[in-house]
């Protein structure tokens with residue numbers, strides 16, 4: 001499974017089309033902001049990161065699991081030297097989150113050990129710091145972790 005992310009797009013207000021002159025002016029300001037944002041975007045590949053993940057065992061069961069994250073840039077080149085902190089949460093309240101650090105096993109290939117303490121739906125949050133200092137976050141939904 002591959003998730004790809006661009007820098008976040010500017011939000012256009014919902015009422016953009018329905019609110020006469022004010023909305024129209026806001027639209028122009030917004031468009032101008034978009035232009036500025038795209039002009040000031042750094043050139044090069046760091047604006048675009050692809051992360052492939054693999055969790056084993058498959059399907060996931062209560063207990064230990066391993067996640068492998070393949071991180072690459074727009075041209076498919078592995079991103080090495082990234083720091084990836086992982087947080088695991090269940091979708092319901094009242095459980096404390098789990099934390100893990102991914103280790104780079106091969107260039108651009110990061111591995112971490114996870115613990116799923118309960119059956120049900122989980123969310124894995126990735127906090128990724130690229131070597132150039134850029135940070136990004138990803139969310140991976142793990143639905144239906146099975147009882148053991």
Ligand SMILES: [Cu+2]
Nearest residue numbers: 090095118120
């Ligand atoms: Cu739970």
